[in-house]
Amino acid sequence: MNKQSLKLRIISAARELLLSDGYRNLSLRKIARSIGVSATSIYLHFESKDDLVHTLIEEAIERLNRALEISVVNKKSPVKKLEALAQTYVSFALKHPREYQVIYLVSSEEMTRYPKKKFRKARKGYGLVLDVLTEGISCGKIEEENPNIAAYTFWAQLHGVMSVVLSERLDTRIDQNEFIEEAINHIISGYITYDSLKLENIVDN
Amino acid sequence: MNKQSLKLRIISAARELLLSDGYRNLSLRKIARSIGVSATSIYLHFESKDDLVHTLIEEAIERLNRALEISVVNKKSPVKKLEALAQTYVSFALKHPREYQVIYLVSSEEMTRYPKKKFRKARKGYGLVLDVLTEGISCGKIEEENPNIAAYTFWAQLHGVMSVVLSERLDTRIDQNEFIEEAINHIISGYITYDSLKLENIVDN
DNA sequence: GGTAGCAGTTAACACCGTTAAGTCGTAAGT
DNA sequence: ACTTACGACTTAACGGTGTTAACTGCTACC
Structure with a gap:
């Protein structure tokens, strides 16, 4: 769908959320939501x-x-x-x-x-x-x-x-x-x- | 029930769990369980x-x-x-x-x-x-x-x-x-x- | 045309902090 | 003595968490 690989999209979404909301408020579900995929997709690229x-x-x-x-x-x-x-x-x-x-x-x-x-x-x-x-x-x-x-x-x-x-x-x-x-x-x-x-x-x- | 006030019991249970399991694994429910009270009791003494x-x-x-x-x-x-x-x-x-x-x-x-x-x-x-x-x-x-x-x-x-x-x-x-x-x-x-x-x-x- | 495998999904589990409402015993007031 | 009030505590519930297992749909190959 998107040009970038999902892995890269996850990383940059995570980085963005980390910088905006802090580590304390960083959650897999939020990361996933922000790029329009399900939270479990993250586990396809990170353990x-x-x-x-x-x-x-x-x-x-x-x-x-x-x-x-x-x-x-x-x-x-x-x-x-x-x-x-x-x-x-x-x-x-x-x-x-x-x-x-x-x-x-x-x-x-x-x-x-x-x-x-x-x-x-x-x-x-x-x-x-x-x-x-x-x-x-x-x-x-x-x-x-x-x-x-x-x-x-x-x-x-x-x-x-x-x-x-x-x-x-x-x-x-x-x-x-x-x-x-x-x-x-x-x-x-x-x-x-x-x-x-x-x-x-x-x-x- | 216990001699110590509940507040003190909570604190020492929390300290014990913190030292044994680390901050990362410290939860109100575990603290409460370890002294036999409900988790919400903690809110009577801490906000x-x-x-x-x-x-x-x-x-x-x-x-x-x-x-x-x-x-x-x-x-x-x-x-x-x-x-x-x-x-x-x-x-x-x-x-x-x-x-x-x-x-x-x-x-x-x-x-x-x-x-x-x-x-x-x-x-x-x-x-x-x-x-x-x-x-x-x-x-x-x-x-x-x-x-x-x-x-x-x-x-x-x-x-x-x-x-x-x-x-x-x-x-x-x-x-x-x-x-x-x-x-x-x-x-x-x-x-x-x-x-x-x-x-x-x-x-x- | 079937099938293997991959990329992604949904559903569920067991936990979490926190809030609202309920229970139960004791002390005070009349 | 009966009610009322209050305090200490519990249960139930909400919305969130990381993680696993099972499912779907698609694409590529034989």
Whole structure:
């Protein structure tokens, strides 16, 4: 009937409903209704609701990763790259809060275990940070004895900051943007050497 | 019938089921069944399921706060206090993962808005960090131009780390404990001055 | 022309949160 | 002592959920 395959139509309907109504109000019946098929048709292409949501998560992760990759290409110094990654991460979370939050739905409590093979893609962002860190270490601008772990710490810290912001746990007297900016500075300065900390503001890119 | 009031029996049954089966499988009917009353009885004491869960969250926050308060009393240096707070926070999350995760259920997507007045209690932990930071600043061991914001970034970073650990997003080749330890060091060193960073390992408490 | 298989359907199951109406015992009022 | 009122609790029901099994109709092939 429709040009797109049913599977694609399901995915985009699901994404649309997720973004408009939130994960909490996402139901298979609503998704099906919105594209004029029966709810059970979804099971022809996904083995469960969680399976469908997993692909939405995958999508979101890919979009975030793409944004991160792009943000880094025209930056020369590793420190600038690190800053770009952090800034892009934060912007993504602010611009697409529901999409961002769905990425972190992979918690063991809210969803059946995220399949291991899909984690590969999720780790691409981690790889980006790792590359920047090792590059920075080799040219002495970044100090880190175990970059494998540091790359994860970097993500974790950023996620923590955005999670506090998005769940509106912030004291109303604290300005959100100021908080984010200060947090990013804090996180980044934790990775770079004292020397480049002072130099960075002079040189571009 | 029972000695305890029904409200208390509901709360403790709910907590028990939450810890054993997870938030995802928590239902009013199961809670009611487990204490031998009808599901609608819950509405005599709570105005909705979310309301009940909110009190569970409140409980969990209080337990975490209590642990944090205790951890800090016999420490003398602000830096040691900060370390104790971080360590206690992490231990709590590891020892009671479900209880910890329920605290962060207050996200706008999973739950109706957490009532503002209950946020007061939640901010007690924030107050603890703030005190330690201002104390450290006044004696020159901690460097921070805006402690109000810094107290939040401290929480946020810790939460990010534990959220990555608990959602099992960590690369299997990375040792969990090593990651946590390194992350804590990273976060803490972001707040203390270069001098005390070198001195801390010599003096106790 | 029959038939196998695929894409989609309907019907049903067992659950869910929530509301309205009913029951039953106890305490107070007269 | 009889009625009334009220509180604590239950039953019945509504509209929703994810998921399974059985059915329909169509298309392609032998």
